[in-house]
Amino acid sequence: MESIFSVNDKVVLVTGGSRGIGEMIATGFVAHGAKVYITSRKADVCEKVATALNARGPGQCIALPADLQSLDEIKRLVAELSKREDHLDVLINNAGATWNESFETYPDEAFEKIINLDLRRVFSLIQACFPLLTAKSSNSNPSRVINIGSVNGEGIVSNEVYAYTAAKSGLHHLTRHMAGKLGHKGVTFNNVAPGAFQSKMMAETLKKHGDHIRSTNPMGRIGSAEDIAGTCIYLASRAGEHTNGATIAVDGGSSWYGNRL
Incomplete structure (x- = not known):
């Protein structure tokens, strides 16, 4: 009997899949x-990660x-994917960026860039992928959109x-909106909300404040690759089939309890 957590043979697209949390997620799915399919701006990095994951298997x-x-x-990305696949089981929107600068000097172009990549283009990609997501899905066997x-x-x-x-914040609410309006089309929509993980985005923060972040986390550590991949695998598997519109924090409880210790 196949495990209710099985993602074997599922077709998955992970954006920002060549490093950080995206690579952790891609690694977990290939391992199961x-x-x-992984996508990011740098072709050489994408190819390097794909080669490494193929060597591990058993997935592709x-x-x-x-x-x-x-x-x-x-x-262009979705057109290329459509040439290779007649459906998509799981879309994981992980690609993103951040900008840390004082309120007084926070640049308009940075605000526009972050909103565009982290929110607007997530919606654009879901729109573009929707024919693939609904090609073989049903309410009893839904495709999954997992927004990081x-x-x-x-x-x-x-x-x-x-x-x-x-x-x-907008992405979390957009996900809930799509879950309510589009779930009947055979697609679930959920958020995974990571806390501190070892990634390029978090590198400087962890370098400066890592000891404090760990000491104030109820679990006494930061997130691991297994934590984030496992949550996404749950949502993508039979076990997560009826979870729709949820936001799952993967942070050891720090967002609620860390500052109260």
Whole structure:
């Protein structure tokens, strides 16, 4: 009997899949037998990660580089994916960026860039992928959209990352909206909201404040690759089939309890 957590042979697209949390997620799905497409701006990095994951198996990893800031690039990406696959089981929107600068000097172009990539183009990619997501899905066997948000989208943070928190908060609510309006089409929509993980985005923060972050986390550590991949695998598997419109924090409880210790 196949496990209710099986993602074997599922077709998966992970944006920002060549590093950080995206690579962690892609690695987990390939390790459990999925066919995973990863995309990011840098073709050489995508190819390198795909080669490494294919060597591990037992699933597959295919690089499809694209600049997700561009609507034309999104259309090109989905057209290329459509040549290779007649459906998509799981879309994981992980690509994102942040900008930390004082309120007084926070640049308009940075705000626009972050909102565009972290929120607007997530919607664009879901739109473009929807024919693939619904090609073989049903209410009893739905495809899945998993949006990687952030615990910073759920509360106030000390860093001056104004556009990032606005984008992630908007993404969480957009996901709930789509879950309610589009779930009947055979697609579920959920958010995963990571806390601190070892990634390029978090590298400087962990370098400066890592000891404090760990000491104030109820679990006494930051997130691991297994934590984030496992949550996405749950949502993508039979076990997560009836979870729709949820935001799951993967942060050891720090967003609610860390500052109260």
